[in-house]
Amino acid sequence: MGIDLGLARTARLLGQLANPHRAGWKVFHVAGTNGKGSVCAYLSSVLAASGVRTGRYTSPHLLDRWDCVSIDERPVRRSVFEAAEAHVNAVDAQHKIGATEFERLTATAFEVFRREAVDAAVVEVGLGGRRDATNMDFGPGSVVGTVLTRIGMDHESFLGNTLGEIAREKAGIVRAGVPCTVSGQNAREVLDVVAGVAAAEGAELRVVQVDGGRVHTPELGPLDVSGSPLAGAYQPMNLACALTALAAASASLPAVTAATIAAGVRAVHWPGRLQWLQLDGRPVLVDGAHNAQAAAALSDYVERTVRRDGPVTWVMALTQGKEVDGILSLLLRPGDSFVGVQFGAVEGMPWIRPVDPAELRAAAGRVVGANAYASYDRVRTCLSTLAQGSPAPPLVVCGSLYLVADLLRDLQAA
Incomplete structure (x- = not known):
């Protein structure tokens, strides 16, 4: 139910x-x-x-x-x-x-x-x-x-x-x-x-x-x-x-x-919200922002702290039913890169499902053009691939606390 x-x-x-x-x-x-x-x-x-x-x-x-x-x-x-x-x-x-x-x-x-x-x-x-x-x-x-x-x-x-x-x-x-x-x-x-x-x-x-x-x-x-x-x-x-x-x-x-x-x-400790992690020797910002109001707050933080180092690479998943275009328009800027991903099954909440990464890619493409991609890999694998670039762009993982949880579990198991 x-x-x-x-x-x-x-x-x-x-x-x-x-x-x-x-x-x-x-x-x-x-x-x-x-x-x-x-x-x-x-x-x-x-x-x-x-x-x-x-x-x-x-x-x-x-x-x-x-x-x-x-x-x-x-x-x-x-x-x-x-x-x-x-x-x-x-x-x-x-x-x-x-x-x-x-x-x-x-x-x-x-x-x-x-x-x-x-x-x-x-x-x-x-x-x-x-x-x-x-x-x-x-x-x-x-x-x-x-x-x-x-x-x-x-x-x-x-x-x-x-x-x-x-x-x-x-x-x-x-x-x-x-x-x-x-x-x-x-x-x-x-x-x-x-x-x-x-x-x-x-x-x-x-x-x-x-x-x-x-x-x-x-x-x-x-x-x-x-x-x-x-x-x-x-x-x-x-x-x-x-x-x-x-x-x-x-x-x-x-x-x-x-x-x-x-x-x-x-x-006080509250993980998964504007939290910095180390992945393959480089910092990654993760945040469970999942609606327009939270996305606006995340955007403010990114503009003040992350974007100073250049365009941002966003790795995002969203839950079905969210206002995809509105959330992406608050976060993405021309020149950014975007990878739409998905989170895994949520234990105890089978009705929670992610938006298909291809749908996210299409929506993001309207903002960042050809720099939008879709990936069906686990988020940890996706991030490791992105981290291989030189110079590596700032990485932000966001859009759902379920996605952040997948990443934290993968890092815990590594």
Whole structure:
């Protein structure tokens, strides 16, 4: 079963599992189009640095199915994940619930958190918000913060055809009495929708702005957001959103202080996003940018750091359903080279399929002309061939986190 939004199946499944999501842990719930993952990484890193036993659930996984669930900044042990997963699948089958793969994965994450006795959990929305399987009733006082990152056009067939419609779906995680943090970089249409939802729900709304490399919080004062180890001009805002949410929840989490925040930020790690790798002795930039908003951010980074050395060679895969021409037009420039590739089967998500490389080549050819190619080799083989040129052009691998994962797995196995 592919994507089928709704809460009924997940609620029934969790009920038959004796409600692991209501085991008493504090919850930060994060939605948005871009930046969700790094906000989750900041939140969980700071909580762990504060001595709070912390679970994190993000999707999709990167290298292994179970690395979408982490405990204190490490992927959960495979044996723990598989035991919880087997229990969830058995209950789903026994009661003929028919939960989707993502719904069962979400239930597995919550079951892991209960078994691992976490004190707090950072939960990333899978798709949208209002009807996403993560949007459960965690119990009175459990949710201590909701965060809405930048919202853009994506998944229109599920969420709506305007920014306002998409924002309303994502703002479905806003809860009565729970502070809601929203990126101030959002369009006015988005901010107006979120403000309306927050007012209707009775949630305090905090619209985040970065001022001189700092974000100002009533609880913890000004906090530095200029020193993240994560690359990208958008990271100060992502970090500001995370720190604003932590400050707003600090009464419920007294272990979080300005000192533990600084330690957690220094320790944050979020692979596959503007990450530099060494391949055959030369640097390669990899990024999971998969929609227009993320592609624009990647383009900004490439223009400032990579293109100074001349035209860029792009190695790209995209998931079917993405706006191919729009994404490529944001990234490619005349004189660049382009190789369309594909990623392999995605474990646990059989409905995810790549665009055919020949289709990518045709679209890229309209921008870079004859410098567009298609390859059906593994991405590692393709990159090794490209690296043999002299002088070797700057290489960027992007378009899908699934492609980045294929490359990281190949390098790990080498």
